Amino acid sequence: MRTQRRRRAIVAALRGLGAVWRTAWAEALANRRSFVVQMTVMMVNDLVWIFFWQVFFRRVGSVRGWTVDDMMVLYAILALAAGLVLGALANLRWLGPLVANGDLDSALALPVDPLGFLALRQVSPVNVGDLVFGIGLFLWLGHPTPARLALLAVATAASVAVLAGFLALLGSLAFLPGTAGAGELGLSAVIVFSSYPTDLFGGALRLALFAVVPAALVGSLPAELVQHPSPAGLAGLAGGAAAFAGAGWLSFRLGLRRYTSGAAWTAL
Amino acid sequence: MTASTITAPGRADHARDLGAAYARVAHAAARATRAQPAALAHTGIHYLIVAVAISSLWTRAASGHGGTIVGYRADALVWYLAATEVTAIAPPLRLIDRLGADVATGRFELELLRPAPAVWIRVAAELGTAMPRTAVCTALGAGLALGVGGAPASLAALALAGPALLFGVALTVVAQHLLAAASFWLRDSRASWFLYQKLQFTLGGLVLPLEVLPGGMGRVARFTPFAAMSYAPGRLASGHLEPGWLLAQIGWLAVLGLVTARVFAAGERHLGGGEP
Numbered sequence: 418m419r420t421q422r423r424r425r426a427i428v429a430a431l432r433g434l435g436a437v438w439r440t441a442w443a444e445a446l447a448n449r450r451s452f453v454v455q456m457t458v459m460m461v462n463d464l465v466w467i468f469f470w471q472v473f474f475r476r477v478g479s480v481r482g483w484t485v486d487d488m489m490v491l492y493a494i495l496a497l498a499a500g501l502v503l504g505a506l507a508n509l510r511w512l513g514p515l516v517a518n519g520d521l522d523s524a525l526a527l528p529v530d531p532l533g534f535l536a537l538r539q540v541s542p543v544n545v546g547d548l549v550f551g552i553g554l555f556l557w558l559g560h561p562t563p564a565r566l567a568l569l570a571v572a573t574a575a576s577v578a579v580l581a582g583f584l585a586l587l588g589s590l591a592f593l594p595g596t597a598g599a600g601e602l603g604l605s606a607v608i609v610f611s612s613y614p615t616d617l618f619g620g621a622l623r624l625a626l627f628a629v630v631p632a633a634l635v636g637s638l639p640a641e642l643v644q645h646p647s648p649a650g651l652a653g654l655a656g657g658a659a660a661f662a663g664a665g666w667l668s669f670r671l672g673l674r675r676y677t678s679g680a681a682w683t684a685l
Numbered sequence: 686m687t688a689s690t691i692t693a694p695g696r697a698d699h700a701r702d703l704g705a706a707y708a709r710v711a712h713a714a715a716r717a718t719r720a721q722p723a724a725l726a727h728t729g730i731h732y733l734i735v736a737v738a739i740s741s742l743w744t745r746a747a748s749g750h751g752g753t754i755v756g757y758r759a760d761a762l763v764w765y766l767a768a769t770e771v772t773a774i775a776p777p778l779r780l781i782d783r784l785g786a787d788v789a790t791g792r793f794e795l796e797l798l799r800p801a802p803a804v805w806i807r808v809a810a811e812l813g814t815a816m817p818r819t820a821v822c823t824a825l826g827a828g829l830a831l832g833v834g835g836a837p838a839s840l841a842a843l844a845l846a847g848p849a850l851l852f853g854v855a856l857t858v859v860a861q862h863l864l865a866a867a868s869f870w871l872r873d874s875r876a877s878w879f880l881y882q883k884l885q886f887t888l889g890g891l892v893l894p895l896e897v898l899p900g901g902m903g904r905v906a907r908f909t910p911f912a913a914m915s916y917a918p919g920r921l922a923s924g925h926l927e928p929g930w931l932l933a934q935i936g937w938l939a940v941l942g943l944v945t946a947r948v949f950a951a952g953e954r955h956l957g958g959g960e961p
């Protein structure tokens with residue numbers, strides 16, 4: 418009986434979050450022309466990066482064992498993860514300012530998980546361009562086969578979990594005083610460093626790219642899983658994804674205890 | 686007295702007054718930027734993140750090719766990238782977006798009421814904002830290049846890289862104003878910002894020396910203002926004593942300045958309902 422009630426509550430919460438997400442997509446698509454223009458802008462931006470990598474590897478051949486094929490897979494995964502997290506869960510990026518400004522009131526009054534609600538409440542058309550580009554890039558230059566597509570899905574899911582968890586963690590820092598700006602810098606660091614093979618970096622920086630700013634878990638390791646699948650690689654990636662996703666969720670829950678309302682009922 | 690009746694000494698006074706006004710605006714903007722050390726630190730850290738990542742890529746690539754690639758040694762590449770990235774990160778970001786939004790919302794029209802050309806007041810303010818940011822990024826870049834790359838290949842060339850960086854930042858600011866002028870007619874300059882960024886990225890040699898570009902693209906890129914913005918300070922900082930780049934920068938500054946003035950004048954007439 419209790420299990421049944423809990424299941425019903427979970428289904429209702431998921432339905433609620435689904436409705437929030439549908440609304441966010443409907444809002445983003447309301448101006449269809451602007452949506453397409455913004456998406457296209459990002460896709461051309463991504464294309465310039467592909468041009469850079471093609472030119473670079475044509476000149477150097479390979480760097481620390483990374484070839485142009487590896488790089489295309491890395492970029493496809495990064496584009497997919499960025500598209501899903503910064504595009505489809507756009508508010509995660511703005512979690513810090515929302516917390517710092519005391520703008521969570523309306524989310525806290527709803528019968529759904531506040532972090533889930535906030536994450537799903539906004540869609541960023543420009544980053545949805547990344548999502549489309551990532552799929553297109555893999556189909557174009559990623560040597561797609563059914564098995565590789567399945568690996569891509571797993572690798573992308575892990576990358577999304579790490580990136581989303583890391584952004585939630587950064588956003589939750591705003592519950593503490595004196596941490597303004599950490600969110601944008603953290604996002605900048607994880608996106609910049611995950612755009613390059615982790616093998617380029619050594620020493621403490623390399624360690625930091627696994628544990629502090631998890632760029633290695635967003636870009637390089639997922640790409641290696643697709644290019645050279647191994648149980649150890651999968652386990653490491655799954656562990657990292659679970660750790661960062663859990664840390665993000667937990668830090669937000671703990672942070673809410675310190676939350677001070679801005680006494681402003683804002684539309685998120 | 687109308688503009689047409691201003692005498693030669695009067696014109697000189699007017700120009701001197703305008704110059705002093707621009708200097709005051711730039712000075713105030715620089716002071717405001719310095720008064721926000723957290724924001725300056727933010728810029729510096731962002732610069733370091735980008736510079737460390739891209740220079741790691743090129744130094745590893747060079748070391749895999751016997752230490753030299755497209756004529757640049759690994760240490761020279763670090764100096765090159767440390768300089769080019771200053772020209773991209775030090776100028777206020779998304780300037781085109783902001784200016785475009787101000788034109789679209791009518792805020793820029795209010796600035797036309799001032800007794801000095803609104804565009805140059807804006808340019809002065811943005812340059813003032815950019816200067817402390819340039820100083821921070823340059824200091825960090827020099828530290829990075831010394832620490833990772835080692836001593837510069839040519840102190841004379843490095844000395845020229847200093848003014849080249851300032852000219853590069855100035856060119857970036859003026860060019861962004863020019864592209865933002867699209868919003869006088871299009872009412873949305875976001876595409877211009879994007880276009881500008883990508884042109885600086887490729888034709889400016891921001892993350893790859895122009896010598897790497899395929900076919901004749903690199904040769905053509907040298908004759909664009911984007912090369913004068915980023916490649917020029919990079920080339921000098923990497924030890925290539927080519928003072929001609931400074932002349933190219935001054936030339937491009939004059940050309941872009943003239944074109945910007947003309948385009949803004951046309952845009953302001955358009956806002957006022959006149960020609961064109």
